[in-house]
Amino acid sequence: MIKQWRFIRSGFCDPYTNMAIDEAILIAHSKKENLPTLRVYGWKPPAFSIGYFQKVEEVLDLNKCKKKGILFVRRITGGKAIFHYQELTYSLTCFKDEINAFGSVKEGFKKICSFLLNAYKKLGLNPHFAIEIKLPASEKSLLCFTSYEDYDIIINGKKLGGNAQKRKKDLIFQHGSIPLQLEIDDFFSFLRYKPEGLEEKVCSLEDVLGRKISFTEIENIIKTSFEETFSVRLVEGGLTFKEQELATKLREEKYKTLEWNLKR
């Protein structure tokens, strides 16, 4: 019997809600209380997410963020900062055996990111993993989209989006961002460290497609690609009651708090 996963299209939520929902799904799955889940979502209002190990004050001009009402939230995954605007974020929660992602973390990363590679191929693009085209190691950057990892996706020599993973024994949690449009000016002024030549290093889907792409179109392509890549069926659904209650608690008691967001 074909394996079933849950597919949640939760639309646009605030940054605290988004992170709280992801963690609630992860906790419920660790107790085997839900199906493995692929969730796709957007951010409203646009906001920064910061990698778990980053120091927010080193990445963002917090005074300016406060003045302009730009929110930020710390993720449970590592990686670098992302400005979530005109993009789609996905999160994936499963056990290793539910996606046959055995082997090293790197191998697992390659395996999981292959659904993105296939999604971009479906759009007629020619994507590669960074390791395949032997991109030189990037300079240390505080921004996700400007630093290369082996299994980041490169199109026309530029990085498209970014992904980060968290593992807990056999449990895998990965999320990633797919920029639909990228206007560097939208977020540049909020950064403490301003990377040079950003335009030459990063791209959005619209840049490489040469046309507009809607949130729903990419959602649907992601869904189909995921089903085909992993031979699973994604059944559309929402949170369980337990997840909903947990997410509410996590939003209020964790992700909204400065204690969490300024942790390091």
Add this chain to the structure above:
Amino acid sequence: MHKKIDLKACYALNVLLKNLKLHTICQEANCPNISECFSKKIATFLILGNICTRNCRFCAVKKGKPGVVDIEEPERIAEAVSRLNLKHVVITSVTRDDLPDGGAEHFAKTIYSIRKKMKKIVIEVLIPDFKGEKEAIKKVIEAKPDIIGHNIETVPRLYPIVRKGANFLRSLEVLKTVKALSNGIYTKSGIMLGLGEKEEEILEVFKDLRKVNCDFLSIGQYLSPSRKAYPVKEYVHPDRFDYYKERALALGFLYVASGPYVRSSYLAEEYLEHVEDNKK
């Protein structure tokens, strides 16, 4: 298409339910649509407690010996419905085989209480089989809900396996009785796919439901609500739900909702809206 999850709205609804000491089937049965419905401040109320006297293997509701009937519950349900300003409310219950009338009087009181507060609201009740007692069914009919539902749940062959204590023919008889005794009350039923039924059995159930003039039908994928519950035997392809919908509509149902995540009270307002639209 997006099912925005509004945690604030979900929380507000949880608080309201807790304050009014009310249960919902959404919570008790681990409904997969709960975040979508609660975000829209919609809930299906569960009356007569949250402990069921039957032992259906597909259902997550607690089983055991229920407590005494809370006679003030109908008023509190009406209060919740009024505060939420619902235009369509669905009321269901656990099965109460321990009560002489199966809880029919309590259903009726709940309907009266809601109607007293909100004259124009559409009231849908999803009733148990009341052991087939006509007098009990009559009590509910007399309270004049707009829709009376009774779920057939599965095909007759699987009743002894997953729905012990129920009887396929008795369930059909409940729907038949509602039609025979009521004037203008719509009837509705629901079936789950993926419990191990075959296509010909499903189509036969559709025909049986139409023979008793059932108006509305919901068709959804069975999802095991817990590890203890009956396992899913098949994940039915979404295209098959469209196929079954067409087959059911061809038999004369007024409206059919069919899809993996369809549940009997999911988007309940759509059934009647569809009928009203067709009248225009």
